[in-house]
Amino acid sequence: MQVDPRGPRFGAAVTTAVLVAVLVTGSWALLAAQAVVFGFATFLGLRYAPYGLAFKVLIRPRLAPPRELEDAAAPRFAQGVGLAFALVGVAGYATGITWLGIGATAFALAAAFLNAVFGFCLGCEMYLLIRRFTAKDRSEREVPA
Template identity: 45%
Template structure:
């Protein structure tokens, strides 16, 4: 494991995963109820958030929200986490969301809810 100066608070990625999981469940619901365009737009937004988490995790919205509003109210973490696994998870989410977007674009309507469900399971 890297030295403590490079570690991250493990509660931050858990917070981000919780918000992302809720968004993915909403996306599955929209896709299964026939609101395919809304589900597609939401999946594109989720994919952009995944991309942001891969490219610049320090400025990603859920991490910034956690660091600004929640972390100051908590005790310091007992141990820090290697930042690579959460970043890898963001990359996996981006890949799965991109597959769903691609399926929708080529005319497969169930691609969006299937990809959102797969990303939810992976989260």
């Protein structure tokens, strides 16, 4: 599936605001809500994620068509990374290990901020590196005929 790259960037901007609010309030419930958003994007796809739907309905109709589309696999993987950090953060806040909640939330915030402001998707880059290394490993294991 191909996606407008401005959609994930919009989602990253909203995520940035949510994660700042989590750090300011220490609300594990708000972080859990963000984890649900990450979960939708990870397991159902970007087009069914709440921020993706908001972009599709509210923002994209007001923009010119995108110059190019990108494969959804990398941003979807990035949402999975965000989900992992959010779940660790929720566990930290909910169990009273506040430093864990703050740390995990701060890492997720840094990644979302990089994408929202600079268009640098850290999770997407991780995905590409993993794909590159696993493809290289597979090609080295294959025996030429």
